[in-house]
Amino acid sequence: MIASNKLRQFTQEVFVACGMPLADAQLAADVLLEADLRGIDSHGVARLSGYVRLHEAGRANMKANHAIIHQTPSTATIDADGGLGLVVAPKAMDIAIEKATQVGTGWVAIQHSNHFGIAAYHAMKALPKDMIGISMTNASPLVAPTHSKERMLGTNPICVAIPAGTHWPFVLDMASSAAANGKLEIAQRQGKDLPKGWVQTKDGQPSIQADELKLGGSLLPLGGHKGYGLASAVDILSGVLSGANFGPWVPPFVSFLNPLPNLPGKGIGHFLGAMRIDAFRPADDFKKQMDTWIERFKASQRIDAEQEVLIPGEPEFRLKRIREKEGIPLHESVEADLQSLAKKFGLNL
Amino acid sequence: MIASNKLRQFTQEVFVACGMPLADAQLAADVLLEADLRGIDSHGVARLSGYVRLHEAGRANMKANHAIIHQTPSTATIDADGGLGLVVAPKAMDIAIEKATQVGTGWVAIQHSNHFGIAAYHAMKALPKDMIGISMTNASPLVAPTHSKERMLGTNPICVAIPAGTHWPFVLDMASSAAANGKLEIAQRQGKDLPKGWVQTKDGQPSIQADELKLGGSLLPLGGHKGYGLASAVDILSGVLSGANFGPWVPPFVSFLNPLPNLPGKGIGHFLGAMRIDAFRPADDFKKQMDTWIERFKASQRIDAEQEVLIPGEPEFRLKRIREKEGIPLHESVEADLQSLAKKFGLNL
Numbered sequence: 001m002i003a004s005n006k007l008r009q010f011t012q013e014v015f016v017a018c019g020m021p022l023a024d025a026q027l028a029a030d031v032l033l034e035a036d037l038r039g040i041d042s043h044g045v046a047r048l049s050g051y052v053r054l055h056e057a058g059r060a061n062m063k064a065n066h067a068i069i070h071q072t073p074s075t076a077t078i079d080a081d082g083g084l085g086l087v088v089a090p091k092a093m094d095i096a097i098e099k100a101t102q103v104g105t106g107w108v109a110i111q112h113s114n115h116f117g118i119a120a121y122h123a124m125k126a127l128p129k130d131m132i133g134i135s136m137t138n139a140s141p142l143v144a145p146t147h148s149k150e151r152m153l154g155t156n157p158i159c160v161a162i163p164a165g166t167h168w169p170f171v172l173d174m175a176s177s178a179a180a181n182g183k184l185e186i187a188q189r190q191g192k193d194l195p196k197g198w199v200q201t202k203d204g205q206p207s208i209q210a211d212e213l214k215l216g217g218s219l220l221p222l223g224g225h226k227g228y229g230l231a232s233a234v235d236i237l238s239g240v241l242s243g244a245n246f247g248p249w250v251p252p253f254v255s256f257l258n259p260l261p262n263l264p265g266k267g268i269g270h271f272l273g274a275m276r277i278d279a280f281r282p283a284d285d286f287k288k289q290m291d292t293w294i295e296r297f298k299a300s301q302r303i304d305a306e307q308e309v310l311i312p313g314e315p316e317f318r319l320k321r322i323r324e325k326e327g328i329p330l331h332e333s334v335e336a337d338l339q340s341l342a343k344k345f346g347l348n349l
Numbered sequence: 350m351i352a353s354n355k356l357r358q359f360t361q362e363v364f365v366a367c368g369m370p371l372a373d374a375q376l377a378a379d380v381l382l383e384a385d386l387r388g389i390d391s392h393g394v395a396r397l398s399g400y401v402r403l404h405e406a407g408r409a410n411m412k413a414n415h416a417i418i419h420q421t422p423s424t425a426t427i428d429a430d431g432g433l434g435l436v437v438a439p440k441a442m443d444i445a446i447e448k449a450t451q452v453g454t455g456w457v458a459i460q461h462s463n464h465f466g467i468a469a470y471h472a473m474k475a476l477p478k479d480m481i482g483i484s485m486t487n488a489s490p491l492v493a494p495t496h497s498k499e500r501m502l503g504t505n506p507i508c509v510a511i512p513a514g515t516h517w518p519f520v521l522d523m524a525s526s527a528a529a530n531g532k533l534e535i536a537q538r539q540g541k542d543l544p545k546g547w548v549q550t551k552d553g554q555p556s557i558q559a560d561e562l563k564l565g566g567s568l569l570p571l572g573g574h575k576g577y578g579l580a581s582a583v584d585i586l587s588g589v590l591s592g593a594n595f596g597p598w599v600p601p602f603v604s605f606l607n608p609l610p611n612l613p614g615k616g617i618g619h620f621l622g623a624m625r626i627d628a629f630r631p632a633d634d635f636k637k638q639m640d641t642w643i644e645r646f647k648a649s650q651r652i653d654a655e656q657e658v659l660i661p662g663e664p665e666f667r668l669k670r671i672r673e674k675e676g677i678p679l680h681e682s683v684e685a686d687l688q689s690l691a692k693k694f695g696l697n698l
Contacts, residue, residue, distance in 0.1 A: 070628075070629060070630060072452060072453030072454075072625070072628040073422060073423070073452040073453060074422070074423040074452045074453040074454045075453040075454060075624070075625075075628040075629055077629045077630060103421060103422040103452050104422060104423040104424040104456070105421075105423045105424060105454060105456055107624065107628075132586075132590075144649075145649055145658050146658070146659070147651060147652055147653070147656045147657065147658050147659070148649040148650055148651060148652065148658045149650050149651070149652045150649040150650040152645075152649050160582045162582070162585055170581070170582075170585065172578035172579070172581070172582050174578055174579075175575075178572060203652070204653075205652075222572040222576075223527060223571040223575075223576065225659075226523045226571055227571075228661075229521035229523055229661040232519070232521070232646070232661060233509045233511070233519075233521050233661075236511055236519065236642065240638045240642055241481075241626070241629050241630065242629065242630075243630055243634075246642055247642060247646065248649075264638060265638075275424070275456065276421070276424075277590070279420075279421040279423070279456075280419060280426045280591065281419060281426060281458075281590065281592055285592075286590065289589045289595075289614075290589060292613055293584075293585065293589055293596060296501075296596055297494060297501060297596065300493075300494055300499040300501050300597075301497055301498050301499040302496060302497060302498070303496055303497065303553030303554075304496070307496045308496065309494050309495070309496050310495070310496070312577075312578040312581060
């Protein structure tokens with residue numbers, strides 16, 4: 001267990017040691033820590049050494065200066081200059097929010113980026129402004145289309161963050177695959193089989209083996225062909241619309257795999273949006289109705305009296321409250337990883 | 350088998366006989382026929398008598414005049430005046446397209462409406478303008494949230510329509526439930542069991558019984574809690590943001606069930622969007638890349654050499670080409686339904 005502020009400080013120092021300007025390092029560290037606080041442990045500091053290795057492989061620009069390369073009153077396309085999505089996505093969300101302030105909504109497509117951490121961090125920036133936030137990204141190919149055995153799509157997450165009144169906001173943050181890769185890693189550590197419908201073998205046959213991806217298998221899309229369609233829409237908005245790579249060409253996160261030759265675009269892509277509530281109706285009316293929505297859904301008839309009905313985002317808000325007080329538990333492999341980063345850069349954890 | 354133009358003409362005459370102005374009746378008929386041409390038989394003329402019964406029950410205004418009740422340069426909120434979504438949604442999409450022409454994107458929330466047919470009709474209006482079209486709607490409650498046995502959400506569909514170059518456009522049009530209600534009806538007619546994961550009993554237990562909804566059961570969301578989250582986001586954007594009803598309060602499509610008392614909003618709600626491609630990058634570049642995307646996905650390695658990988662929307666475009674030539678097959682119960690409408694209104698089918 002480690003205090004979140006201590007871990008945030010360390011993470012920031014690692015990014016600075018890689019040559020990142022202080023303000024950017026603070027932002028990148030904050031995005032990773034938010035994942036750990038919310039219990040999305042696979043997307044937090046567990047990935048810090050992965051970002052460092054991408055930098056060392058010359059595939060992540062720690063001194064990136066993003067630029068708006070195209071815009072209209074409600075849209076912008078951003079070249080992230082090969083930097084980390086952790087840094088450019090929050091800045092791009094600020095641009096979306098500014099455009100929404102001006103004309104009601106703002107939409108930003110980002111090319112030439114790297115992985116942006118949890119989608120929820122970026123979408124949730126809209127909430128204090130009384131806006132709805134939307135974020136999505138493509139990612140390295142692991143998921144096979146329906147009827148295919150080839151890895152063509154990432155776990156391409158979608159987040160929709162919606163303000164409420166007295167309740168926690170509604171925050172849906174979901175991979176468009178049946179299961180995120182992190183859940184497979186947990187099953188592997190525990191030596192357990194997977195539920196049916198999560199993975200298939202390299203020949204496209206059903207499997208429940210937790211290490212199937214290592215054997216050349218692929219993840220399955222959420223609920224069959226619909227998840228394939230959703231992941232594809234995310235890939236096109238994030239990759240094709242922005243001018244980033246898409247489908248099987250999205251560069252791998254792991255530094256030991258090289259990007260494919262003859263890439264059709266630049267880096268990986270994200271797509272972000274902000275919609276002012278009061279561009280549709282007064283924000284106070286909306287937030288009161290959201291409270292009604294949340295209360296009615298929480299009161300819906302339970303199957304098991306002991307098992308409550310949860311609102312998307314609710315478990316994460318609860319856990320964050322606990323982890324802010326009690327600290328963040330680190331898996332021993334993650335702790336070892338961080339200690340070796342400390343040693344490499346002469347830092348204290 | 351009946352020629353699509355003959356069926357379109359008849360459908361239009363039925364709406365006119367219900368008091369709808371001719372131009373609106375042409376539009377409503379076109380939306381229903383597009384469903385039949387694309388093979389979404391559950392959403393086409395099979396529903397015509399349902400709309401007539403809603404009108405006869407005083408729950409659908411055939412002479413509706415929609416009004417913009419709030420707007421910004423990129424958004425509008427529309428009161429549909431209790432009319433049919435079949436009529437107001439295409440008109441609202443024109444407003445979204447006009448706003449996108451002006452400021453890059455346009456987003457329209459609609460309250461006080463009725464069911465709008467297939468989502469794809471509305472989103473696809475953006476395609477000839479080189480825009481991406483988005484459409485969604487809430488609907489009468491049939492789907493239970495995760496851990497609940499109560500019907501709280503509609504099958505709340507989402508459509509994303511994206512232009513391509515030489516290929517058919519990408520058109521994802523999916524219910525956010527594991528299966529649409531139409532698929533249960535087909536299984537019932539055929540006397541078949543359902544796949545696991547589509548429905549649960551009124552006590553929230555797993556079921557494969559095709560008539561489970563008639564016994565008080567509920568539909569299950571797509572892929573578990575993620576589908577619950579998606580359906581909820583659609584409900585909030587369509588219902589809460591527009592000022593329509595939401596969740597269990599969405600008025601039933603069937604005229605023999607009355608809306609609940611003390612409704613929190615007006616009618617049912619839709620949410621539509623249009624994004625100009627060239628608000629992000631030149632449209633020709635984008636469409637060339639979409640062709641690359643489509644060709645690469647169609648060429649992805651097959652599990653079974655005989656079973657091709659399909660692009661979302663592809664089966665519907667193929668079927669439409671056939672049905673435009675060969676006509677539309679009508680199930681005998683639908684044909685009987687249409688004949689009784691012909692008799693009621695003194696029309697020829």
